[in-house]
Amino acid sequence: MFIVKKHTHNNQLLLSIIDEDLIGKKIVEGKKELNLTSTFYAGEEMSKEEILNLIKKAVQLNVVGKKIVSFLEKEGHIEHVLEINDIPYALIVINKN
Template sequence: MPHLTIKKKRGETIVAICDEELFGKKFQENNLKLEVDRSFYEGEKTSVEECLNALEEATIANLVGSIVEHAIDAGYINPENVLRIEDIPHAQMVRP
């Protein structure tokens, strides 16, 4: 089940979504590194649908894990912009 964090700061709505089992893990492949910091990603356990609703309002989003595929399917993320580090999908979204 994904964790969802929403922060509002300086006119931005920042959304972080991550699979719980990835908290605290570090992934590295070639020169790419991904550290899944619990303090950034841990939020409310919620449904994929609620996560996608949060992305609708997000101006900045940071996604790690299974939510990336759902965000692609919903049209929030272009699959060409997804990084896979040790086969863990990671994507960021910025909206003006």
Template sequence: MPQLRIRHTQGETLVTICDEELIGEKFEEGELKLEVKNSFYEGKEASVEECINALKEATIANLVGSIVKHAIKAQIINPKNVLRIQDVPHAQMARL
């Protein structure tokens, strides 16, 4: 089940979503590094639907794991903008 965290700061809505089992892990591939820090990604368990609804309200988002494919399907994330580090999908989004 995904972990969802929503923060409101300086007029922005930051949403972080990560597969629960990836929290606390580090991934490296060549020059790419991804550290899935508890302090940044740990939140509450949420359904995919709750996560997608949160992403629709987000001005900034960081996604790690299976939620990336759901965000692509919902047309929130462009598949061309997804990084894979050790086969773990990672995407960021910002609305201007």
């Protein structure tokens, strides 16, 4: 399972999706930090199928974790992956045109 937080701005959906085991953690490497304790990531548990359906409505994805990044890479949603302290993450803008 994964944790998904829905954010809406100007009637557009942004999704924050993280591996369930990362919620509440801080990932630090030098000056880089992913603060997964913030409410930005505090969402609800969802399955892979639920996430794929929700992505169809989103314009941007913020994903963190080995499982979700690997899954979305295989589904063709991620082109470039970054890492902080061996934790992969990606920011994806979805072109709706």
